[in-house]
Amino acid sequence: MVCYVCLFNDFICIWVGQDMEFSMAVVVAISLNAMVSYMRKTVNAFKDAMGMFRQDWYKPVLETIIGIGLAIGLSYAWGTFGVIMGYTISTIFIAIPIENYVLFKYGLKRKITQQVVSLFITFMLSLVLTALTYFICTFIPDGIGWFILEFFFVVIFAAGVYFLLTCRTKEFKYYCGLAKRVILKILKKEEKHTEV
Numbered sequence: 001m002v003c004y005v006c007l008f009n010d011f012i013c014i015w016v017g018q019d020m021e022f023s024m025a026v027v028v029a030i031s032l033n034a035m036v037s038y039m040r041k042t043v044n045a046f047k048d049a050m051g052m053f054r055q056d057w058y059k060p061v062l063e064t065i066i067g068i069g070l071a072i073g074l075s076y077a078w079g080t081f082g083v084i085m086g087y088t089i090s091t092i093f094i095a096i097p098i099e100n101y102v103l104f105k106y107g108l109k110r111k112i113t114q115q116v117v118s119l120f121i122t123f124m125l126s127l128v129l130t131a132l133t134y135f136i137c138t139f140i141p142d143g144i145g146w147f148i149l150e151f152f153f154v155v156i157f158a159a160g161v162y163f164l165l166t167c168r169t170k171e172f173k174y175y176c177g178l179a180k181r182v183i184l185k186i187l188k189k190e191e192k193h194t195e196v
Contacts, residue, residue, distance in 0.1 A: 010147050026084065032088055036088055052103065063091065070087070071086030071087055073086065
């Protein structure tokens with residue numbers, strides 16, 4: 001979300017000109033939609049791996065009907081922003097709750113409370129980080145060279161803040177340990193191949 005909000009219109013300005021830029025509301029809606037889509041991927045990956053296709057057979061139908069209905073309805077009031085927000089609202093209030101509920105009830109057989117809190121914290125952290133990064137980026141001038149500098153700043157700043165906020169969590173430590181084990185396995189295989 002951070003990169004979308006901070007870099008979207010700057011890229012469009014360089015690519016096709018300032019006349020083709022979107023309003024900030026549309027950029028935020030596109031960014032929010034992308035973030036929500038990324039937040040769904042982990043849960044859906046687990047559901048797919050577990051073969052959980054029947055438990056929420058109705059979700060795509062509900063999501064589609066409500067998403068299209070909201071997109072059409074909101075487009076009359078807000079135009080492009082309304083279309084994007086219609087689908088995003090449908091995803092946030094229909095798809096994500098159903099997908100998480102089904103995974104935790106039927107797949108993992110655990111309470112969903114921790115997942116809901118985690119999603120909320122991630123969402124709020126992303127909003128605050130996006131607003132802060134965008135504010136800082138308003139001081140960077142326009143131009144291709146400045147855009148490249150802004151790109152690196154946004155990526156490094158956002159990644160650095162996320163790292164500092166998550167480096168002490170048990171999940172982060174777990175994935176660091178997992179990465180070390182995988183790297184060591186690869187290195188051992190390479191040593192065996194070079195010996196032969």
